[in-house]
Amino acid sequence: MTETALLAGPALRRLRKREGLTQAAMAASLGISPSYLNLIERNQRPLSARVLVQVIERYDFDPRSLREDEAIGGIDGLVRRMADKRFADLSIDREEVQEFLAAAPQAAAAFARLYDTAGEGKARADDPVGDARRAVERWQNHFADLDHSAEETADELRLSRGDTGAALMERLREKHQLSVRILPTEVMPGIVHRLDLHARQLQLSEMLPGAARRFQIARQVGALEQREQIETLVAGANLSSTDARDMFREHVTDYVAGALLMPYRRFLRACEQTGYDVNILQRRFASSFDQIAQRLTTLQRVGERGLPFFSARFGRTGRMVHFTSGASGAIHPIDGARWPAWVTYAAFENRGSLLTQSVMFGEGEAVPKHWFTIARTVEVDGVACSSRKAVVLGLEARFAGELAHARGVSLAPDDAVPLGVGCPRCGRVDCLTPASRRLAAETGP
Template sequence: MADTNLLAGPALRRLRKREGLTQAGMASILGISPSYLNLIERNQRPLSARVLVQVIERFDFDPRSLREDDAIGGLDGLVRRMADKRFGDLGIDREEVQEFLAAAPQIAAAFARLYDTGGGERIVVEDTAAAGRRAVERWQNHFADLDHAAEDLADELRLSRGEISAALGERLREKHQLQVRILPAEVMPGQVHRLDLHARQLQLSEMLPGAARRFQIARQVGQLEMREGIETLVAGANLASADARDAFREHIADYLAGALLLPYRRFLRACETAGYDLAVLQRRFAVSFDQVAQRLTTLGRVGERGLPFFMAVIDRAGRMTSFTAGGSGAMYPLEGARWPAWVPFAAFERPGTVLTQAVTFGEGEAAARHWFTITRTVDGDGVMCAGRRAVVLGIEARFAGDLAHARGVSLDRLDAVPLGVPCGRCGRAECLTPAPARIASALPRPRSAS
């Protein structure tokens, strides 16, 4: 297993003290020498992938906590603060800031908090979307209690491919006195679903395809039956703005819909037997490509973990409109980042085709990481967000060897396409050369999609 280049000494030291262990005791549990652990804690050695896996499994450790600098905007956020004219005479350069952040992340966070709330103009480091995204990533997009509850409900209703809509609709009718009604598009302009409590109806647009209809019905069932659990999570996130709380609440509602349609154990078992073949999973559970992709980012149940995927959605203009890290440890790309050599930018030339690509990237990290990505375009529902978009699943290449989609693709790091580096044609990182022209020779043989 290849080593990562992650310096995480302070986080590991705090974990050891929290557990009440000596260096010798923790080293014994992790299967390393006390002297090696001492070097890791002092950031004189990186935390290897093997040791990180041991830490996660032995201490049920959340690897997202290693990204301690996210809350202050990472290295760039700290550099912006240090650029204040009040510090101008100190000559602090980016390298010094990076060393400070690596050696003492909590002290760096304390400085950032003091700076943001103290004298001088307050710097706004994050927006509502960033706050909502961090709330999701704090849980690695796995809400264990709600997931178990959704799985129990799916078992109770005996949901299967042939009867999903009927079973969920019957649940709404019997328990919540709500009827599902499909309405013409002209009756619901600009809407795909509407809850009419006066008429006691969940109204769905005729423009919604079958998988999307089932998703909306499951979403409504989840919201009604697990309202208390949803509100507990939202309250616990301590989000300052109502918009951020609403966004987090909407994400959890979508999560519950996926958990009902793709019950955890049944879905994980299908993933493992099918080699995570997305077309097979779509057919087996009667869901869409993007619904399967989103569910794959949630498989973080302790003792029953799936593979750690991230998911991104990219529009035709090349904007990343959403990003879910899941348990992958992937960091959200810098605002405005454009990677024309990445296969999603060519996917629009081959709509509905599954394309794969091995790449390296690591925005804001000490070293680029090696990823295997799977991309396919999906179309809108004809009412809202109707534009075609590219859905991307990514996983570290070291986990991708047994994936059905990785067959015939080189997972050698030397063969990966480096992203965020200058274009080979013009030497510019923000190259405007169309993606198909840049990567046509490297495109893999496409897989047919359902």
């Protein structure tokens, strides 16, 4: 049987120094030659499964430390940081970043920590939204323990059958002694949900449509039943401000709701069977477009990975109000960036229609540039500033051939719409503005 192996030189070298051993002494204890150990420490030879077992047994070594790069989002997380415009003149490519992470993971972690503390040019205390977003990016928006727990609850409640909302309401009533009450908008002005512990009620606005009501009920179930896991994640994020912690907690709680309504294995299987057809997924899981879009950014379970999407939401003025990169490798656009030629803006002229577009983002940045994007408008009801938003899904174009929505759309780079690096930095004289319906392929409501 072939042994599995991995490069783990820096971790082994740190362990040896912690134990105060020479290479010869450690090699002798592991039953290998000093020269072989030297090659392992320099990442010129892999750490085989046999040697790893010896290290664990003799030095009380925690093998989880070999995945320490996950704390900074792995290679994709480091690439996103290196793509900062302040490093543009250095021409750092993905391969060089990978070499840095493999050869000096602790130094890479130190760089990531310093970069995150700097807040991309802003003080952390002044940028709670960015702090919370970066905390999500470090996990690539996949929280495995929450997903497994939610999937177990969904199976227990048999949410794949019958009325999902009724099953979740019954869960609240039986396990938590909470009822759900729909109240008129004048009773709940400017809010969509409220937990009244005195009345033992989850109160929802009448303005919420069915999918949003189910989401809020699922959210309350998740918040109550996974409170400990949620708070552990929030504490582990080491966020410096209360606002950032609250935002991260809100995101993680929303994550649990999505995982309850769209259990991982069943959702991924449906994605693969339908070619990630969002219209079918909406109907099959009784969810809204924006709920499906957010769930698509989470499909990174080890051994059961889906396609790596990013998702963003824009207001009618063109300002981006939410961004989730997932495992896509997409970087958060700069403040004030506008791409009038992007289909996201054309979506406002095509209310309820699903539009697609192949685009080129950025120039000379160390991240994927050619994307296939899907956009449509969604209605936001029951809030103080009720308005229409545009939600966009993005996938690196080289993966888009699997998508039902990409049929009939050219994925050749030469046919992609060039969007530059955002209006404030672009200066492109041949920009395709304003956005036009002819740029988008309409695939139906």
